[in-house]
Structures are given as structure tokens and as C-alpha cells.
Amino acid sequence: MQNVDRGITGSSLAGSAILLEIGAEYGVIEFLQNSEVVDAAAASRSCGIKESVISAYLDSLSKAGIIEVLSPTAPATYKVGSNFEELINEVGYLSWALRACAPLINNAKEFSEHNEEAQAKYPRSGGLVARTSKWMGEKSFYPQPENAIVAMAPRKIVDLGSGSGGFLIRMLRKIPGSTGVGIDLSASATEQAVNAASDAGMSDRLQFVTAPIQVLVEDASLIKDADIIHAGFVMHDLLPAEEETLDALLRACCTHAIKGTLIIVDAIPVAQSNWEKPFAAAFNHLHNHFMSRRLLSEEEWTEKLFRAGFSNVRIEVLDHPGGRMLMASK
Template sequence: MNLIDDRESAADLAAYAAFFEMAEAIGLSGLLDGGRPFTLDEVAEHGRVSGTGAAAFTGALLAAGLLEPGSHPREFVPGADMAGRRYRAGYVSWSMTANRPYLDHAAEILREPASAGNHPRDGRKVAVSSRWIGSYGFYPGVADEILSRKPQRVVDLGAGAGALLIRLLTELPDSTGVALDLSAGACAEVTAAAGRAGVGDRLDVVHRPIESLLEDASPVRDADLVHAGFVIHDTLAQPEVAEGVLRSCRESLAPGGSVIITDAVPYAGGAERAFSALFSYLHSGSMNVELPSEEQWRALLHRAGFAEVTVTRLGMPGARMMVAAG
């Protein structure tokens, strides 16, 4: 690819990320992801905006190629490769929007690392951009692994916007789930998304940190499967806490149950190197999180009492799936 094409590709990706972020804020993601034609009136209703505003925004999406004209006037069809565009835009959104406080205060944080705590991220923005990346980057592999086990009760620690649980409950109509997350914004997002997907009656949302499982393990009690997505690493500054949380999960599982951790290793090489470097640096420098290597993940799970641990590479650079049982 020549330099001009590279620039055009970068320009397109930046535009998609901005449009998707605006659509998320307006409340139009459900229409864009629905895979069906929708009308201008639906845009106005979902976004709670005037007809003029709805026409202006959909006109911009048409011009960008994110929408195509429908078969009737005032009707639109999601453009080709909507899911792929959202996935690729997710890396831009996570890097530049969800982590904006760390970028804006990079010099201050580098000089005084403790000051990172003065610049918290927006939990909802983290959850949304992580959901976009996860759509191809880690959810498919993890979902396939979980679905193959056909769990009756699934708990997702650090559930974020709830995309994984909603997919699981959609495909497992007799199962129930629990979404636990520290962020009130993420909990609100998963509640709304579950309602839109028609699985809200089978999903409990718990607004708590995962560390609370040390004192009260009721959210994971009798679970057939506990998934922890990019959240165990937040406890690693106190290794005994991380080990204790995992031990609480193991001891609370239903017979034959298992724990699956989706997380990352530091500074992966090869084709993973660029985004893995950013992910590792932001976690180490701004979040005080030192990501474990694959060997360290295995050792942590063994210390928590699991006899069997397997590690699989996922699509997002640096991401790994750890399956623990026994």
C-alpha cells in the first residue's frame, strides 16, 4: 500500500471512530447494528432528536458510507462491513478517547506517577470501546469456549457494557447470568443493553468491585462458569488479593465448574507489538498495573488452587484466554 492509501485509510478510521462515538452517545448503535433497514423517524425516536437533527446526522453517515439508502424514501440500511469498521475503530476509541485523561496528563504522570489517580477515566467510555474491540478481538473465542460448556449460570466479573453476557444469554435461552462491575456507568449500559436484547429478566447486574468477593462471594456462588475480562490485573498490586478473588471463585463454583480469564500479557512481540506496547505502557505507567506473563498467569491460578490451566492467544494484540478448572 502506498503512502497516499495509508493516509486515506487512517483518515477513514478516524472518521469512523468519531461517528461511532457520536452514534453511541445519541443512542443509535442499536439501529446501526441491527442488520435491518430503519427509518428517519426511528432515528429521531431513538436519539430523542428533531427530524431536522436526525436528517443531518444520517446525511453525514450516508456521505461517509456508513449508511446506504433504503428501498423507500427516508429509509436507510447499515453499510457494508459495519461490524468490521466498528471493531477497527474501537482501537482508536480506546486509545484516544477512553484513555484521554492519561494522554492529556502524560508528562505530569511520568514525572509524578502517583498523580495518575487524579485523572480517572470514564468507565462508560472504557466499557464501550472495549466492547467494540472485543467484538472480534476476544469475545468470539471466549464465547465459543463458554458456549461449548453450556453453563446454566454464568458470572462475568468486570462485565463492562455486557456484550459477552448478552450474546451468551441469547444463545443459551435456559441460562441465567450475573454482570458485576465497579463502574456505575458500565452497569447502566449493560442494564440498558440487556433490556434491548430481551434478556434483562435473566441477567442480574451487581455494582461492586471484584475485591468484594473476598468478603461476600454470593455473586459467584453455584456458578457453572465465571469469566473475568481484563479485571483480575487490577488487583495484582496486592497479589494476595488477586489470589484470594480467584480462590473465592473456585470454591464457589458448582461441581465441574470452571473459571475463564480474558486478559493480557506485557509487551507481546511480532505482529502484536505496537498496540500491546501502548496497552502495557498505559497500564504500567498510568494504572499501576504490571501485566503478568503467560507463565505468571499460570502460577497465579495454580496458587489459587486450580489443577488444570490452559492458555490461548486471542485476536487483540497481547490478549490471552486462561481456562482454569479442577
Template sequence: MSSPKESSPAPADWVRGPVADLFSSYVATAALSTAHQLGILDQLAEHGQAPFGNGGDDRLSDTVVRSVHRTLHWARVVEIKDDEAVIPGPLFAEAYAARGYFYWLVKGCGELFSIAPDVALTERRTGDFYHRDMRAVAVGSRLIGDEEVEPLFDRILADPPVEKVADLGCGSGQRLIRILGNHPGARGVGVDISTAAVRLATESVESAGLTDRITLLQGDVLALEPHPEFADVDTVTCVFMGHDFWPYDSCVQTLRRLRTAFPAARRLFICDVVRTSDLPGPDTTVFTLGFEAVHALMGDYLPTLDQWHEAFGEAGWECRTVQPTTTPPNGYLFELIPRAD
């Protein structure tokens, strides 16, 4: 039997086609993330067209912007007309809806993939062995949640109304801002371990004119202790960071500690994406491969749905409701109440 190397196909068989598309898709993913940050996608969504290139904006490299447009033209996200204008392409609506996933992957976590061969070595997996752009992670996570998770929160939090809410892993701060907008008499406190995320949230809260109602704290959610700002919190939310509680013993300890840190909390909402067990295939959903690969590279354990329920019970929380989400795929919103015993 000949080896794959000995029977390798002729270049004419792979310089075009599925393997070539894999290569180009990587470039297109980066271009989509870039187009989001530069505001190109929003301009197309709002006005239906954009200049091909920088449009006379000397702050932007005309060459780079044209390259982004050309790449997205290949991906059928945009169409270039007469080398003058860019308009939405056949896949624009879907790509625009998914822009948060691309931004989270490329801008937020892209460095992880470039160092994957290095951090595959056990000896390299110590200390701060990787870096993520946590501001981009926060922005991407907000866009991912805006589609379904945040409206779901709005409906659930309406009854009983919130008086004071704590958002763990508050990211950009937009969730707190929206909740307080829906509950005019409420107050909020946000906690995040990332200085970049806290700065972003501070900017958002100041822009919303809510500095008198929202307090932002930098801290490790896994090691929270009682704090004056926590004493009267009745509702605790935690979105897209619950997997950081794990592995199992750490998760149980963190969940128990939350009962102590927030003694007046009536409800705890955790929304997170769980680990899949099936092999990936043609129907694998957006985000699934990226989410699981990023956390494997970081060394973070991802629990299954059943493991979450086991941890809730041991930590003294009763799971009142579970609501699956379509976006993000494999996501679940758990509504928990402290168990009397």
C-alpha cells in the same frame, strides 16, 4: 551540527502530508466514536445511506453532525454525495468492525490523554487522579468481545453445560444474558466495582426479562469474600479486567481468594490482553498502543503471557488450555481448574 529547531522545515513541507495526517487522524478518531454513539454507523450498516446532517432531527445539531460526516469523509469511512446523503466509504466495513475500540478509546478513556502532561508528574498520581466513563468502557468492551471472544466462550461453555455462572467485571451484563440464553436452566451473578456499569447491566437484564435468574452486585473483584450467591457457582468468567489483579503479589492473592469465594467452582475463565515487548512499528495492531498507553497513564501494571502462567501456578490453579485471539490483538483466553493440592 545544527539543532532541529535551527533546521526546521518550511511550513509548506508539513501543513500537508504525514504530520498533518496525524493531527487529522485524532479528529477522525473522535468523529468515529461520536458517529457510533449517535447511531450513524448502525444506520449506514443497516440501510446503506444516511442524511448529510441531522436529517431533520432537531434533537441533533445539524452543524455538528455535518462536521462529523465531513471528518469521516476525509478518513474514507464515508462518502458525501451531492451534499445530501452519506454512504459507506472504502474503509467503512473495517471501521464499523473496529467501532468498539474507538468508542472505548475516545468516550471511555479520552480524558486520560488530555491530562497526560499533568499525571506524568509523580506528585499528581495520588488518590482519584483520573476519570474514565465506565459506561462507555463497558459498551466498548462488549463490542470488542463480540467479534471473537464471546463466540469462543459459547463453544467452550457448551460442555459441560453451565448451571450457575459468575461474571467478574460484568460490565454491560450482555455476557451473562447470552450465557443464560444458551443454558435455559442456568442462573448467573454479575459483579462490578463501577456503579455506572451495574446500572447499565441492570437495565440490560431487565430488558431481557431475566431479573429472576441474574443477580447483580456492586463489589471489588480484588477483595471478594464468600457470599450466599457465590456458594453454588460452578463456572467463573472474567473478561478484559484480569490485568486489574496485578502486580504479581496482588494477582496471586486475588486468584487464591477466588478459590475461597467460589468453593464449588469447577472452572475459571480469564480472557485478557497481555503486554507486548517489541517496539511499535508499521505492523502494530489496533488497540495495542491505546490499551498500553491508557494503563500506563492510570498506573496499572500489564503482565506478559509468561507472568500470567507463573501466577496461576503459585495461586493453585492449573491452566488447562490457552487460546490466543485475533480480536483483541494480543489477547488470550485461559481455562483454569482448581489444583487438587
């Protein structure tokens, strides 16, 4: 059995994760993704790491089968393998679990004894959470809401928890004439979003605001006249401590959006399908017992949306285990 190709295994995924995580720390992964042909000198210039180090790194990636050699003659050139994006997606789950959530897992006993103090003492890295979530999301939970929004051709899109602005920029590229508003608690993420919008030539179509999404309960001006309001993995941050605020926020979204269309992408606490069960259970356990968050079931979300004034609620299963897209309209 030693010579049989067994496809993706724990050891092959671990090896890929090590190399891709090193590349992420070097800052070279996006360069690889966006380049048809790669050489060590160009990659070194893109990330600021010494060329000799990048040369050795690219050689290891090629030996792992992650990138392909185009020309072995110095300077060697490479291109990413056909399964590179799929591998990024698979590694994203492993990296989110064991790197982004490492402060929680490594201190599980302390969380069990002094939970509130441990949450303050061992915060997760926002940068790691964002990057590993992106690696998971680009194939697992971004495409479905993006396709749904494009099909509706909205003129104004509001993104709650807009981060560094990637979602809105992609939407506006696909929907000519549309405008967008992004709201995020992080000032640094908002600054990145403003810069990204400028780089994309969309500053006149995009507005990014640093604020908690809860402000919309008292001042709904940012969502007024929106065709689509999108909330990706952000609503559960209000539960259970701010459940009344969540209910008021849902009512505000229903009242102030022109078409009253709200798209929520979030996780459910328990999944029934075998392919979903392990990750969904772990995701729920971490959020419930380490972050003091409560995830809602499909039935609980449906009830809340109906109570908020929406008359139609449709639910779709995402490729992300435990992930659901809820589309609510008047």
C-alpha cells in the same frame, strides 16, 4: 498514485472515526446497527436529535461509504454497509486510544512528575471506556470466551466485572435453562444491567450485584455451585497493590465452583507477533505508567492458577492484540 484505492489508511480510518464518534454522541449508532432500513425521521425519533441534523449526518455517512443509499428520493432511506461492524471494530481501537485515554495522553508530562496526583485529577470517562471497549470487543475478544462457554453448556455462569450485563444476557440467550450472576463495582452499571435483563425477559434467570470482586474472598456465596466463572479484563485491576487478594480470589474460584472452571480474558505486557506488538506495548505502558497497574505474562498467570489449585491451564491468543484467554480447570 493519487487515484489508487489503498484500502484502509490512516486518513480513511480517521474520517470514519470522526463520523462514527459523532454518531455515538448523538446516540444513533445502535439504531443503525439494529435497523434493516434507516431514514432520518426514524433515526431522529430514536436519539432525540433534530431530524435536519440527522438527515445531514446520514448524508455524510453515505458519502463516506459507511452506509448505503437505498432510495435517494425524499425521504431518503439507507442501510449500513457490509463492512459496518468491521469498521466499528477498527474505529474502536482508535477511539479507545485517543478519546477514552485522552486524559492520560494529554497530561502525560504531569503524570510523569506527579503520578498519583494526576491519576486523581485526570480520570478517564467510564462511559467512554465502556463504549469503546465494546466496539473493540464485539469482534476481537468477546467471541472466543463466549463460544467456549456455550460449548460447555453450563447451568450457572458468574461474570466478574459484569458491567451493563451484555455478556451474561448473550450467554443465557444461547444456553437455554442457564442462570447467571453478575458482580460489578459500579452501581450505575448494575442498574443498567438489571434494566437490560428485564427488557430481555430474563429477570428470573439473572442476578446483578453491586460489589467489588474482592468480596468473594470473604464471602464466596455468589460463586458457589458455579459451572463457569468468567473475568474479562478485570483481574489486572488488583495488580500490583492487591496481589495477595488476587491470589486468594483465584483460590476461592477454584474451591467453590462445581466444575472449577475459570475463564480469564486479559492482556499480557509483551507480545511477540508483529501484528500485536504496537497496541500491546501501548496498552501495557498506559496501564503501568498512568494507571499503576501491572499486567501478567502467560507464564505468570499459569503459575498463579496452578498455585491456586487448578490442575489444567490452557491459553488461547485472542484477535485483540496482546489479548489472551486463560481457561483453568481442576
